[in-house]
Amino acid sequence: MPKHLQRDLDGLRQDILRLAADVEQAIHRAVAALRGRDAVLARQVIDGEGLIDQEENQVDEECLKILALHQPVAVDLRQVAAVMRINTALERMGDLAEGMAKRALALSAMSPASSPDQLQPMADLTTAMVRQALEAFVALDLRQARAVCRMDAEVDRLSGEAIDELTGLMKRSPEAVEAGLSLFTAVRQLKGIADHATSVAEDVIYLVAGEMVRHRPEALRRRDDED
Amino acid sequence: MPKHLQRDLDGLRQDILRLAADVEQAIHRAVAALRGRDAVLARQVIDGEGLIDQEENQVDEECLKILALHQPVAVDLRQVAAVMRINTALERMGDLAEGMAKRALALSAMSPASSPDQLQPMADLTTAMVRQALEAFVALDLRQARAVCRMDAEVDRLSGEAIDELTGLMKRSPEAVEAGLSLFTAVRQLKGIADHATSVAEDVIYLVAGEMVRHRPEALRRRDDED
Numbered sequence: 001m002p003k004h005l006q007r008d009l010d011g012l013r014q015d016i017l018r019l020a021a022d023v024e025q026a027i028h029r030a031v032a033a034l035r036g037r038d039a040v041l042a043r044q045v046i047d048g049e050g051l052i053d054q055e056e057n058q059v060d061e062e063c064l065k066i067l068a069l070h071q072p073v074a075v076d077l078r079q080v081a082a083v084m085r086i087n088t089a090l091e092r093m094g095d096l097a098e099g100m101a102k103r104a105l106a107l108s109a110m111s112p113a114s115s116p117d118q119l120q121p122m123a124d125l126t127t128a129m130v131r132q133a134l135e136a137f138v139a140l141d142l143r144q145a146r147a148v149c150r151m152d153a154e155v156d157r158l159s160g161e162a163i164d165e166l167t168g169l170m171k172r173s174p175e176a177v178e179a180g181l182s183l184f185t186a187v188r189q190l191k192g193i194a195d196h197a198t199s200v201a202e203d204v205i206y207l208v209a210g211e212m213v214r215h216r217p218e219a220l221r222r223r224d225d226e227d
Numbered sequence: 228m229p230k231h232l233q234r235d236l237d238g239l240r241q242d243i244l245r246l247a248a249d250v251e252q253a254i255h256r257a258v259a260a261l262r263g264r265d266a267v268l269a270r271q272v273i274d275g276e277g278l279i280d281q282e283e284n285q286v287d288e289e290c291l292k293i294l295a296l297h298q299p300v301a302v303d304l305r306q307v308a309a310v311m312r313i314n315t316a317l318e319r320m321g322d323l324a325e326g327m328a329k330r331a332l333a334l335s336a337m338s339p340a341s342s343p344d345q346l347q348p349m350a351d352l353t354t355a356m357v358r359q360a361l362e363a364f365v366a367l368d369l370r371q372a373r374a375v376c377r378m379d380a381e382v383d384r385l386s387g388e389a390i391d392e393l394t395g396l397m398k399r400s401p402e403a404v405e406a407g408l409s410l411f412t413a414v415r416q417l418k419g420i421a422d423h424a425t426s427v428a429e430d431v432i433y434l435v436a437g438e439m440v441r442h443r444p445e446a447l448r449r450r451d452d453e454d
Binding site: 060063064067068071073074077078081084085088092163167170171172174175177178181184185188 | 287290291294295298300301304305308311312315319390394397398399401402404405408411412415
């Protein structure tokens with residue numbers, strides 16, 4: 001019986017890694033759609049959201065099956081509970097990527113306003129955070145989890161810069177207010193994805209070290225006051 | 228043993244109702260702080276967030292304890308899993324209410340711009356949605372859960388109106404762009420809370436009727452394209 005449990009937990013980890021890879025791809029595509037005002041790419045992200053939701057439902061059902069079948073306790077139970085939390089976080093990240101794609105779609109129909117320079121480095125950092133947070137979970141790697149938490153500060157800094165730039169643009173050019181608001185929303189959504197990746201990393205820290213950093217942000221990092 | 232399980236599940240339901248009441252209060256106060264540019268009230272919401280986080284952690288631990296101790300199956304297992312999902316949703320709502328309070332704090336230091344008329348009816352609807360979604364969960368009331376999903380459409384409509392109003396303000400008055408952005412963010416955060424309440428109601432529908440509406444929004448309601 002415990003052997004089957006370990007096999008099922010391994011399967012669960014594979015499933016959640018696949019889901020994370022799909023979310024990463026959605027973020028990359030949404031940002032490319034925003035930067036290139038690419039309506040076709042934006043629609044691909046929006047259409048792909050259904051698959052992400054399906055995968056999330058499957059992981060959830062799989063978790064319930066494992067709980068009912070193996071009735072795990074102690075470490076194994078905490079692993080399954082962590083997968084359930086991470087799964088919800090990944091679903092929310094997928095929603096936010098879809099939201100960014102919707103902003104890209106809206107922007108593609110507006111008079112052009114260039115997207116802030118910070119968008120691409122923010123996206124690169126954020127997708128790295130998603131990937132590394134998941135790797136930290138699978139390997140129960142405390143160091144990597146802490147590294148993700150630190151990366152969040154840089155995303156916050158870039159997001160603050162981008163928002164200052166967009167605020168300036170909207171003040172100077174009233175005709176750019178609509179486009180500015182769409183870009184502002186997309187920047188905040190991207191920052192929201194980084195926040196979710198951070199909470200996954202915090203869950204890993206709690207799982208490995210038993211430290212509750214989830215709600216003590218000051219312990220590890222400074223959360224932006226933008227929220 | 229099953230008797231103790233029922234007692235523990237009842238306790239869990241009480242805990243989550245208390246958490247929801249605290250979240251409701253945070254929303255009310257955050258909106259009052261926004262409308263009245265009340266920095267003192269805004270700080271109360273921000274300070275109160277720690278308590279909400281603590282309660283969320285306690286519910287999470289309680290769920291794990293119930294799973295380990297009683298190893299529930301079937302309906303009881305799904306109930307515990309639903310509490311875990313609802314708990315996460317309530318935590319996110321608390322975060323969003325805190326975010327609104329931070330916007331209120333920022334606004335209290337800016338030159339005055341009146342908040343959109345839609346803010347108060349949006350807040351009234353949203354807190355009613357939170358309360359009714361939780362009542363629907365405790366009573367396993369399908370009708371009430373569906374009513375919550377329908378209320379979301381009205382929140383979306385009000386939110387769209389408020390955003391149009393703020394966009395017009397920012398176009399007309401460049402000096403109001405900063406305040407406009409803070410109010411825009413707060414309106415979106417409030418709408419985000421209503422979205423979470425809706426997802427709780429969708430979980431209740433799934434729990435009671437086995438219908439997976441969570442990711443089929445078109446079945447019950449039209450989600451706004453603003454996201």
